[in-house]
Amino acid sequence: MLNIYYHPMSFPSLGPVFTAEAIGASYNKTVVDLLNQEQKSPEYLAISPYGKVPALTDGDFKMAESAAIMRYMARREKSDIYPSDIKAQAEIDQWMDYVNHHIRSAVGRVQFNRVVAPMMGVRADETSIKVGLKFLENNLPVLEARLSDAAFLCGDALTLADLALVAALEPVKMAKIDMTPYPTLTAWLTARRGETFYTNIHTHFGAEMGQ
C-alpha cells in the first residue's frame, strides 16, 4: 500500500496527493507534524533521509521529493498521466521542472515571507518577496501563452505537469499574488480545482488549517 507523508500547508506535498487521486491509486495519507519538528525525528528520518515532506513508502520502499514521487506513482500504475513514450515523458518532465524551478520556488519565496514568517515570528525578507514577484512576472506569461494554445501544459490531456502546476499555484491567494494579468491561467486553475483530484482533497488551500 502507498503511504504519502505530507502536511496540508506544504504545497509541494500536494503534488503526490493530487497524483494519487488522479490515477485512482489506493493510498493512505499521514500528516507529518511540521510545527513540532516531527520531520526531524529518527522515525521520519528513516523514511526521508533529509527530513522533508513529502515522502512516500510502498511496502519496504521509501522515497522523497515531490516530482520524483509523482513519477513513481504514475509509472507504478502505468497511468496515462505519464505515458511510456520517451518524448511524451520528456515534455512532461520539462514542464514539471519548469513549474517547480520557476514558479513553485518563486511562489514559495512570497508565501514564506508573507504568510509563514509572520506565523513563526521571523522578520520577512522584502528583497526575497521582490525577487519572487519578479520571477513570477517573467514566468507566468509563459504559462498564460501556453494554456492559450492548448487545454493542458502538454497538449489535450491532463498530465503530471498540470498537477505540479496546480500544486505550485495553491498559495497564490493566501500570499496575495495578483493573478489578474493572467485570465486564461486563472480560468484554467479554477477548472482544475473543480476536478475530483482536487475536491477529494480539500475545498481550498489552507482549509485544513482553518485559513
Place this chain on the structure above:
Amino acid sequence: MLNIYYHPMSFPSLGPVFTAEAIGASYNKTVVDLLNQEQKSPEYLAISPYGKVPALTDGDFKMAESAAIMRYMARREKSDIYPSDIKAQAEIDQWMDYVNHHIRSAVGRVQFNRVVAPMMGVRADETSIKVGLKFLENNLPVLEARLSDAAFLCGDALTLADLALVAALEPVKMAKIDMTPYPTLTAWLTARRGETFYTNIHTHFGAEMGQ
C-alpha cells in the same frame, strides 16, 4: 543527431553535456551567446519556449530543462545511468531533485551574487548570499553522509544523480564556497573530475571563459 544548446558558464547546462559524454552519445554542442541575449532571439525561442539554456534538439524534437534533457538522453540510449526499473528510477529522480532544489539553487544564489552580479555591474544581494550559504550548511552534510556510506549517490554505480551533483558543485571554487567541512564529498568530486565525462569537456569550470 542530438544537439545540446548551452553556455559554459551556465552550470545547469553542464548536466546534459556530462550525460552525453557519460553515455557515449553522438552529439553536437552549440554555445548560446547569453551575453548578447541570444537566448531571447526568435530562433532560440522556437527551440526553448522560455528562452533559457540548456535546450536539446533531436531531429524535429525540441526540449528544455537540464534534468529533463538528462533523462531523455539516457532513456534514448537505454543507458545504465538511468535503469528501466521504476524503483531505481525513483531513487535517481529523488537525488537529482534533491541536488537541483537544495544544492544547485543555493550554489546559484552565491555564484550569482559573488561572480555574475559584479560582472553585470549589479549590486550583490548579501541576504541572498547568506540564505544560500545557510542552505548549503544544512544540506551539504546530507551528501557528505550519503557518500560516506556508498561510492555514489544511488549505490555502487554512477547515475544521473551523480552527474547532476557534479554540475551543481561546479562553481564552488569560483564562488568561494568553503568545502573543507566536507572531505568525503570533496574527494568524491575530485575523483569525478578525473573521469572522461568531465575531462572531455574541460579542465575546470570557467576554463572556456578564461576564469
